[in-house]
Amino acid sequence: MTLLVVHLALTAAYAGFQWTVRALVYPQFAQVPPDAFPAYERAHQRRVSRVVGPLFAGQGVTTLWLLAARPAGTPLLPVLAGGACLAVVLAVTALLAVPLHRQLGGGWDPVAHRRLCRVDTVRALAATAGTAAVAWAVLATSG
Template identity: 70%
Template sequence: MLLLVHLIAVSAYAGFQWTVRGLVYPQFDQVPTAAFPAYERAHQRRVARVVGPLFAAQAVTSGWLLVDRPAGTPWGLAVAAATVTALVLLVTALGAVPLHRCLDAGWDAAVHRRLLRVDAVRVGLASAGVVLAVLLVD
């Protein structure tokens, strides 16, 4: 059951991350410059309500896999899955969050480009997390 819950958690996050990368962030440059700081702060508040539980679910299931690994679950895959979750959180905390804070002050195309690069890393990690979770379920 834990492996299935983990698969659901990482898949939900990956779907969220692909949506942000493909739909939300590309629209940032369409917001009028004067309105952008308020838009960005509203984005941060709203997205936190969605991503917070998704991060928590991944962290809990990843940690649980390490502490109480189901019988037959390869240790290496469990460690890889937990590592990917940790990297997503790290890239978010050290990359995306500071860039969003920079955008609080106003639109900056260079900061937005950096955010897109950081987000591409998160999309890759989220996708890898799904692959690992599928391998764990098999």
């Protein structure tokens, strides 16, 4: 049960982080003066990596651990659903968000910014669904 609770804490922390980025951080990008934006974006990338890196690593480890050694009474379906949600978040990050951040690192681009906000909504929704899946696993295991 401890593994499930740790996993829930990691997924919830990441979902909260992602919604904060989507609702607060990314909308503010448009208010940075264009001549200052490349430096701002590079600083954003460095700083956000310090938060998201450990959350991704922790979720990856606990997801694999749950898949390899589910606690007794933990149903497989929410573990698989949570793993699928994490896979979506990681794929969208690597294939869409990171390239858009690189593009923005070269200078302000309102089209790239709008695309990043849409991509980030997908990440936030997938992270929320992943948290719900883990909560389901915790409730099913404890009840």
